[in-house]
Amino acid sequence: MSETFSYLLMAWSDPNLMLLTALGTFAGIYIGAIPGLSVTMAVSILVSFTFAWDVNDALALIVGIFIGGVYGGSRSAILLNIPGAPSSVATAFDGYPLAQQGEAGRAIGLSTVMSVIGGLIGTLVLASAAPVIGDLALRFAPRDYFLVAAIGLLLVGSLSEGSLAKGIFAAALGAVIGLVGMDPVTAQGRFTMGQTELMGGIHYVVLMIGLFGVAEALYQLHNLDSPVVRQKVDKILPSVAMVLKFLPLSIRTSLIGVIVGVLPGVGGDIAALMAYDHAKRTVKNPTQPFGKGAYEGLVAPETANSAAVGGAYVPMLTLGMPGDAVTAVIIGALVVHGLNPGPMLMVENPHIFWFTVGNLALANIFLLVFGLMGIKLFAKIVELPKAILIPLILVLCVVGTYSVNSSMTEVFWMLGFGVLGYVLKIFGFQMGPIILGAILGPLMDTSYRQAMSSVGDNPVELFGELLSSPLSLILTSAMLLILLSNTPLLGWLKGRLRPASSN
Amino acid sequence: MKKTDTLLVGERTFCVLLLAFSLGIAVLAYQIAGFSSINSAGAFPLGASAVMVLAALSILFDLRGRTRADSNGWLDAARQFTRAHFPPRTLIFTALAIIYLATIHFSFYASTFGFLVLSMLYLRRGRLVSALAIAALLILMIYLMFTLAFSVYLP
């Protein structure tokens, strides 16, 4: 027990480790804020960089970058309407309107505090229930992944302002874009039109940068001469009363984040969108309408994507299986450092587990400090003249896209998606559903085919399994419930009931 | 976007184009594996493209009964659309961006500098010295951030 405690406090008591964690968190915020510079990439560069280091030093730096990077994406989402990473797509929905109202500082302040709360809850869950949740992740059969993806796609309903048909079209378009490339089962090309460059598919970050970054730059060209929004930079820190008010919501969305984060192949990006959807469904009186600058619309995704970090560590530390792309690289780092990530890691090297837990908590504290530092300066970015900001955004989009896969072809695609997104925006299509489709489409395709192959292509057997497995049954009912609440059927029922009750 | 009773200029044409595009996607999806199996490489793409076609039809259906935009024929509508959404400024900026991408393989820093200076000159209608200074500063920031700090492989 005392040993556990000493491992837990290791990062807190060693100035060297503390410094590395702080450095990592600080760097992570900026890596996360720049679209295209991803945490995965930064961590994988670090693996060869920290090759000769002590393993604890390397892990401390990596944890810092992870925590900082997941949070950093919200910065550019709020300030420029360009999510720095897919996990902060949902943050832009209400964060950017807030910046437009001169509340960028307050939005960043709130998202910082909420990220920290989410991160700490995620860490707490990791520390207290890792083995239990790790086993839960194993219960998910391919058909359950399919159901999770289907539930995720139902978010289209709440992501599409106005026309549902347009939202559905956008999501299907996203799914088709996500499916471009080599089929993972048969290795034949899909929608590649014979182009070798397309065999590797189109990375959804490329799509995201184009749809949000370039489209936004083109859109802003119209506002070149309009006066800039003066930012209020007082009252950056949310009041205690405000934090307490959002606490119940943030705990719920953090739990969504942890659970989704645990599942391999589904990460903070989906968690944040699901949390946003949850907030939209459950919060009856948001500070402003959702999509127009509701604080709740910031709280939900920011807590969820930070909590997902703790979740992603669960299968990594208990089973040696990656919970997401970043933990996959961390597993590689452990291997390079001569450790054997697997179920025996917790038995043979328990210090790795408790050290990580302590370190995650520490990184969250640093996040609070660094996140709240320099907000005033950052808020000024919104006040930069558009004529300077727009070319700079485009250059960053180019660099960011290129750094994803070092492919110039993808940079041209990115620009094309930018123009496409701009035109779609003109006619009232939303960008959120396209990204959602691009992330979930491939997941749904592979899980659908895994589920089908598992039952020997027999739909009747698959249907039977959906009803007989408890987990699948829960997910199926959840899906049907959401579907029902999205369709006019429920409204019709309510309409029938209301006159009866008022009489 | 607010829902109005009047169609946007070009909205009907755009929705027809979307439908045509969706049908094209459906054909491509069919070519992957046809209707060979419910568990083929083409099964899910076919499903997704079917959803696209249906959604595009539904979008077109929604346009019914709404007042046409105030335009005289195709040519005028196209002109109005361009004026509203693709004014010379947008077109020239996009062209600059394409030239930038096309020249990037000669030298990343040189073409980026050129792009920044030219686009700032154009968007601010002059002020060469300040454009040069700002572009140099931004290039320096990019260099520090990407090449030095994170050693990202640039084009």
Added chain:
Amino acid sequence: MLKTLFASAALSLSALTLALPAHAEYPERSIQAVIPWGPGGATDNVMRSLTPYVEKELGGKFILNNRPGGTAVIGSSYVMQQRANGYTVLLGAENPQLYKVLKLADFDYSDFYPVNIIGQNVVVIAANADAPFNNMAELLAASKANPDTLRMGSTGAGGLPSTISAMINAVDELKVREVTFGGDGPGITALMGKHIDFMPLSLAAARELVRSGKLKALAVFATEETPELPGVEPITKSLPAIAEYLPWGPFWGAFVHKDTPDDIKQKLVDAYAKAVANPEFQGFLKNFGAQSLNLQGAEAEEFLKRWQSVTTWSMYKAKAIEIAPDSVGIAKP
């Protein structure tokens, strides 16, 4: 730090450096090393561990560049399109040897010069610890009793599990449902959750789980027991006929453009040979569950040829591929 500056300036200066005798003092700038797989994968891990030793031997800096996609087609063809000046190195795995028969691309490693065949992985056939079969013979019997009901984890056409199952099918009969995952990781997770029944895996991926008792190894894909997994029978015990394909394993290698000047080739070959032989890297390989090969020159070419021939002909025999290997110039083993 200055060297990273050189790397970014490299493309703009490439015309200049080409005009100079580029091989005079190779390497005079950073070398781009392309890893055609994503970060965190087995290939990425091996290459990131090896590169610091190569840098020390060669006295130059490598910039590791992940270019994943299309079963490594994207990254490999990128290296082929670069100038043959030794400044672009491909750090890849076995996959290009199957491109021609899988119709993925029209090149293979014979279009490159093999600098070093670094090592190969041992393959084990793993099942959930609670599975009703304990060795290969019992697995085969179970699949024959109920053909097409057992679920095998796969990683798609050309992946390790489908190649192994093709080899088994070439000498015996193993009729199963192939469930395809995006890689080892998700497949192993499904195996632990009993959503699939068995999966051929690399020792590197399976060893820790076998050791902790979450999975059990039915057989090692070799003619003898492997020291890492004592007590696990070699596959030849239940399936003697498969010996003609052994030894067999997925491998990693470093490659350059075929037309690279000979003295640069030699410098790279020497550096890689010394780096792979480094005791620290050997320790990593052992810990990783892989066998060191460290082949170069004619030996490496011979290895590549045999690997390709054995693999493609067994796949053809098991009807896992349609085109006859000799129609694309692959001789019978």
